Amino acid sequence: MSETRKDAVRNDILEAAGRVFKRKGYEAASMKDIVAESGRSFGGVYLYYANKEQLFLELIGRVYREMNESAEGGEGTAPWEAVGRFLRDQLARAADADNGLAPVLYEYLIVGRKEERRMKLIGERHDAVFGAIERLLRSGAEAGTFRPTIPVEAIALTVMSFLDGMFFESIVSGPERIRLDDQFRVLSDMLRSVLMPGEASAVTEEGNPE
């Protein structure tokens, strides 16, 4: 089988696994379910993936790579506009969080937080998301556009918690009930006020990530 063909098979199995995880959650899903969903033989699946955790971690790895790309790719963009773009992208993801892998990830993290293997993923996840946000803020500070009176690292961690909470709330209560759009507007205003203190922090049409 050619490498291209193997990649296509891998992708097929991953997508089947994604559908199963979204439908059943992490703990309740089994390789048996994933094999059935893929329409392949047991052997045909196990040739590529040894267990459901491997599949799940590869799926989550993809999401992180996308998130990283969303936080970067801001070459030539003014710092505040780059933050705005990142926040808009997160808003769109948070609004649709219940249909994605986020609920499965939260289940995996909460239920398995005492397991060493999962702790490793937790650490990697934290570093990847945090790193992406921090770089975004730091490049604005280096350009002199952001003049935060609080260390950028603390602001990045705060934004990360905030996004986690909004994804979580969106999943359990629904994006309308928690007025997700309004929350992003508040976050944007708050962030602007700590990144560019002294400048008009009230709602402005331009550059306000909304």
Add this chain to the structure above:
Amino acid sequence: MSETRKDAVRNDILEAAGRVFKRKGYEAASMKDIVAESGRSFGGVYLYYANKEQLFLELIGRVYREMNESAEGGEGTAPWEAVGRFLRDQLARAADADNGLAPVLYEYLIVGRKEERRMKLIGERHDAVFGAIERLLRSGAEAGTFRPTIPVEAIALTVMSFLDGMFFESIVSGPERIRLDDQFRVLSDMLRSVLMPGEASAVTEEGNPE
């Protein structure tokens, strides 16, 4: 049996259930575990509680009442100091979140979010926490101390997401790794800037909830 005695028995069973939930999580815990932990007979427990969900909801109800009390009880306190006290209390709870019922609640909410019964709890939870934060902010706005340019409701929802995210992050990554103290300082600064725009929002010793 006197009412006082019955209350003591109820409390005993609840505390045993709390220990089991913290140890095993929600899905993995059983009434059998709770009965064993309580040191009572099956009949002696079932006389008071029909199932583990009833026990869990009563335990969670207690936590909400405490949270509500923490957001209130600000009679005679200046609005920003009342917010500071509330945030300090939440910081202490978030730092210790992994030892409390928060991980069990998150598991219950995420795994069971499609079940009608749990959705009801989700709604009540949302209203209780949101209501407490909103009243805190609104009373400051009514006193004229807070002059937010964004509706108080949106700010309260944002604070709620934020706390949710910090509890979640504290549980899965640990309070040191996420620098929980620093995050509360950022949240406090951000909140001050949207509640009292125009006033010095930089870190101040006095009145800064830290």
